[in-house]
Amino acid sequence: MSGIGKGLGTVEVALRWDPSPLGSPAHDLDLVAAVYTAAAPRGPAAYSVYFDRRSPEGTISLDRDSRTGQGLGYDEVMTVDLGRMPERHTRVVVGVVIQQAAGPLVFGDVADPGIRIREGYTELSRHGFEEVAEARAATVAEFARGASGAWEFHRDVRGFTLDPDAFIAAMGASPA
Numbered sequence: 001m002s003g004i005g006k007g008l009g010t011v012e013v014a015l016r017w018d019p020s021p022l023g024s025p026a027h028d029l030d031l032v033a034a035v036y037t038a039a040a041p042r043g044p045a046a047y048s049v050y051f052d053r054r055s056p057e058g059t060i061s062l063d064r065d066s067r068t069g070q071g072l073g074y075d076e077v078m079t080v081d082l083g084r085m086p087e088r089h090t091r092v093v094v095g096v097v098i099q100q101a102a103g104p105l106v107f108g109d110v111a112d113p114g115i116r117i118r119e120g121y122t123e124l125s126r127h128g129f130e131e132v133a134e135a136r137a138a139t140v141a142e143f144a145r146g147a148s149g150a151w152e153f154h155r156d157v158r159g160f161t162l163d164p165d166a167f168i169a170a171m172g173a174s175p176a
Contacts, residue, residue, distance in 0.1 A: 007150025009083040009151075013077070015077075015107070020053070032171070033092055035055065035092050036089070043173055046089065047171055059080065065076045090114050092144075094140055107132055108137055115140050137160040139156045
């Protein structure tokens with residue numbers, strides 16, 4: 001927490017995976033965030049952030065983007081500055097999508113995928129996508145303003161079999 005009763009401040013969402021086997025097409029996983037307003041908390045999104053984009057007001061940025069999973073540690077990192085988020089934005093959903101250019105892939109096909117969500121040195125969540133192994137995309141977190149206006153973290157792991165564009169459009173909807 002960023003202070004007594006203040007809720008979350010700046011959050012880091014980090015994604016890792018191992019490169020595909022030598023001679024195989026690269027596995028490309030991407031972080032995506034969708035921001036929702038009080039008027040439409042379940043969609044459509046006011047905007048989404050993915051690839052090399054950032055939010056219009058600069059509160060969400062993708063600091064690192066890998067197309068192969070090569071490197072040490074976490075390959076993609078997204079920063080979400082909830083403390084600077086405009087008051088009209090009341091919900092942020094973060095997800096991971098597997099690009100399908102090399103053919104149909106699910107999380108179970110990707111070597112050692114993992115997500116870590118933390119605020120400063122406080123870890124909020126960490127997992128390896130086991131519960132959504134048959135999915136092509138998954139939500140991993142929801143940040144929502146509570147009644148007091150403070151931001152709260154909710155673990156929200158839901159798998160989707162949608163293509164990347166359809167996932168981005170559906171990721172903020174209520175679970176079925």
